[in-house]
Amino acid sequence: MTNQKKQTSVTDTVAGMNPAVVTVAGAVVGAGIAAVAAYALKNDKAREKIDEVVSKVGEKTTEFMENMKEDAKVQLEEKATEAAGDVKKVIESK
Numbered sequence: 001m002t003n004q005k006k007q008t009s010v011t012d013t014v015a016g017m018n019p020a021v022v023t024v025a026g027a028v029v030g031a032g033i034a035a036v037a038a039y040a041l042k043n044d045k046a047r048e049k050i051d052e053v054v055s056k057v058g059e060k061t062t063e064f065m066e067n068m069k070e071d072a073k074v075q076l077e078e079k080a081t082e083a084a085g086d087v088k089k090v091i092e093s094k
Helices: 002-011 019-042 044-093
Strands: none
Touching: 019 044
């Protein structure tokens, strides 16, 4: 019975923090972000800068994903070539 209680208390906390405290902290941070965003969108110059930043982030994200896709393709081709060589060796040894 003791082990079950101990296990429950461990799963109820995240890295030793009370879930209620984490929830309140998240709500406060979220409200702060919303307030800053609302203020920034009222200002035309700030809105232009935000649009610029969002556009750049989108471009960088697309570029990053394309690079990851290409890297994965190269790695997959290398593994396939390696596996084909291994299969050929196994077949030849029989």
